Amino acid sequence: MATRVPPEEDPGGSETAPSLELGETFEELTGAPSIEALAQLAREVICDPSYPTVRAWTRRGRGAVGCFPVYTPQELVHAMGLLPVSLHGGGESIEISHADAALGSFLCSISKSTLELGLTGRLAPFRAFVFPYICDVSRNLEGIFSRAVPGAATHMLHLPQNFRSAGTVPFLVAEYRRLIAKLESAGGERYRPERLADSIELFNRQRTEIARLAAVKNAEPGKLTLTESYLIRRLGGLVPREVHLRILERVHAELAVRPNRPKDAIRVLLVGPFCEQPTLDLIELVEQVGCYAVDDELLQIYRWYDRVDPNGDPLENLASAYARSTIDIGVRATPTTKGEAILRRVEASGAQGVIFLTAKFCEPALEDVVLYRRALDRQKIPYLHLEFEERSAAYEQSRLQLETFVESILFD
Amino acid sequence: MGDTGTEPRFLTTARDRQREMVEEYYAGLEGAGGPKKPVAYMLVGGNLTEIVRSFGYEVVFPEIVALNCAIKHVSLPNILHAESQGYGLDVCGYVKNDLGLQEMGGQTPFGRIPPPDLLVCSFSGCYVYVKWWEALAEKYGCPLFMLDVPYLRDATPQSEDIQYIVTQLHELIALLEKATGRAFDPAELRATLARSRRAEEGWVNYLASGRRRPSPIEAYFEAVFYMFPINVLRGTEVAADFYATVNAEVDERVRSGTYPVPEEKFRLVVEGVPPYPSYRTFWDFFRKWGAVSVAATYPKVGGLFDRGFLHDPARPFDSIAEYSLGAYVNQSWPLRRTLIEEYVRDFGADAVLIHGIKSCRSFTAGQGDLRDRLIHDLGIPTLYIESDHEDPRYFAPAQIKNRMDAFFESLDRRKGTTPLPMVGG
DSSP states (O other): OOEEEOOSSOTTSSOOOOEEEOOTTOHHHHTOSSHHHHHHHHHHHHHOTTOHHHHHHHTTTOOEEEEOSSOOOHHHHHHTTOEEEEOOOOTTSOOOSSHHHHHOSSOOHHHHHHHHHHHTTTTTTOSEEEEEOSSHHHHHHHHHHHHHSTTSEEEEEOOOOOOSOTTHHHHHHHHHHHHHHHHHHTTOOOOOHHHHHHHHHHHHHHHHHHHHHHHHHHHOTTSSOHHHHHHHHHHTTTSOHHHHHHHHHHHHHHHHHSOOOOOSOEEEEEESOSSSOOOHHHHHHHHHTTEEEEEEOTTGGGGSOSOOOOSSOHHHHHHHHHHHOOOOOTTSOOSSOHHHHHHHHHHHHTOSEEEEEEETTOHHHHHHHHHHHHHHHHHTOOEEEEEEOTTOOOOHHHHHHHHHHHHHHHTO | OOTTSSOOOOOHHHHHHHHHHHHHHHHHHHTOBTTTBOEEEEOSTTOOHHHHHTTTOEEEOHHHHHHHHHHTTOHHHHHHHHHHTTOOTTSOHHHHHHHHHHHTTSEETTEEOOOOSEEEEEESSOTHHHHHHHHHHHHHOOOEEEEEOOOBOSSSOOHHHHHHHHHHHHHHHHHHHHHHOOOOOHHHHHHHHHHHHHHHHHHHHHHHGGGSSSOSSOTTHHHHHTHHHHHHSTTSHHHHHHHHHHHHHHHHHHHHTOOSSSSOOEEEEEESOOOGGGHHHHHHHHHTTTEEEEEESGGGTTOOGGGTOOOOTTSHHHHHHHHHHTOGGGBOHHHHHHHHHHHHHHTTOSEEEEEEESSOHHHHTTHHHHHHIIIIITOOOEEEEEEOSSOGGGOOHHHHHHHHHHHHHHHHHHHHSSOOOOOOO
């Protein structure tokens, strides 16, 4: 059973909530008696800025690597005996006291809260951090981290944007080799292709199980709330993937017998939160007002590709899978046009409308929204655009907008 | 006229020549387009102007158009039009100026901007480039070539990065051959690169003169005017010749003792993009204190030539790749920090002024960290102020002037007596 202990010394100087303590085998999570209980525990894990799963993992000297959104080849991190951990900022749990001064005014919450976590010592359990080049802020954050968190290794991963060049995959393989060198210097085990092949198989299974979860949510949206689906997925970036697979097995077993509770709700596609995550309150609000989120852009790392071939050269296969992905989100040059992309996704998901949920100051998302909206206007598909920040507290305005949006479709 | 009581001093002949070159360029654009002369849009950082021009394209740089709109005080209507189309307050002002302008037909006070036949995105240090060019591709339905330039994390570029870019350059050439029906001419490219190098060497000499005391150049406000040829016309004879004119006038300044300000009191390194809509006002805030920028990062956005990223006709593709890698905002944050520290040392600067802009996260994200490093680790007086490079709504003159006055007062006391506490911002 999970326990809670008061922190010895609060590094942030303002919060006093006790930290969650988990066992090294994570039985609290794998043994949760129901999806509701699991979701409740996952909520506590996610809202605890002291990273309870990472503390549990590193208790015996094992290493963890923080991976900033949206994509890091986490298979590679895993293959080197390190726990890849998806970083999603400080959420609602921390006050920004120091990071504002280092970063400036007009920047997204996730960059500030992630830096705040580093500046206040909360990321001490990590040995290294990877910042992929998904936007200019993430890119610069790596260099800022190298000074702000001097004890850990940092790496800026250049993710290619030209997916038609013959040079892309060879470059990305070289890029991954740089990451390997950095992880080896940070205490990772020596890189061995056969270990990577095993890790690729493990992550293939995790993606398959998460895709099944998404399929349930799309086909029987009353069976699982968006919040439950989100929390279960989010855990997958915080615990060993072997543990997450056991959790997913139990979830699927329960879903097989869980009744679908359909309600008079509209089916929506949730677009925009591919990096910074909305608050749990806002995620809940989307379905509370009468929507079923039948597809979403939360936690896109699980959807980058379906399966990576573990045979042959696993490093090249991993690079190739990234480059050949057909995913179309704001931080990756579009292979078609934004208009085509959004219409295809609306059709594939069976959505009746689109909710754009974009993080304040997230320029990649904000610029895409304009092109998406034009395509939706042409097809007369309804949409709503809301902006959010990590520490948003009042949702009355958002509730009103969402309710009006739902009513406009229901009574159309 | 600002409150210094004097107009800014320019290099007379060079400034007149620069004006002519700008006018000739925009007049040339008005005649471009259609079957006679195809138009390629390109970005300044890491651009491939030599290759694209060798296939007969006229090249448009929407960033340059945007800054010209801003400095002529016509950016706001374009921005407001883009906002009416759905581009939010937090989107880059350059993007909004361009997309707003395009939607309204492309007419500017300095000429009509023709629509593109080809979009070449040099993704070198700014992710917004990708989004901007996607929007243009969607509007015009023309081909988009994405040159993916790896982020420069080591002072010396890695061979795999160069190889990746060179592969893409050959792919661009294949696309250009197909689009124009012209065969690539390696000899012509080498000749063009030789002219580029001549311009780059002249530009580097100009920038190096900021090391003199007093400085015969204003390396931020004045240098911006002389960036046009190195960024827009690189590879042409006129650009190569231009810097000989500039440097001859700089030498004359030294001989005659005519400097950018009557008495150089403070030597500054300036980091960040200028607030173009309030350019003269901002410059006045420096000049009234006898402050001269002796080195600046912004004039290096088109290429960090003063750090050796010069085109080399003997190694055409490798040197183009190295040039693209070395663009200022494509340099890692630690490399940028080091560069500024070296400028302070090499140019004998008294202080650093950082101008953060709302529009540009590439330039601005982390400038607070830079300020902290300069003040607390190195003891260099540093001021950080914020506005925007394109949108006049974000320039608060009274507030900025107050902060700059306080900063210079503090610097004045510090220079005159024992050191006083540092003024940060």
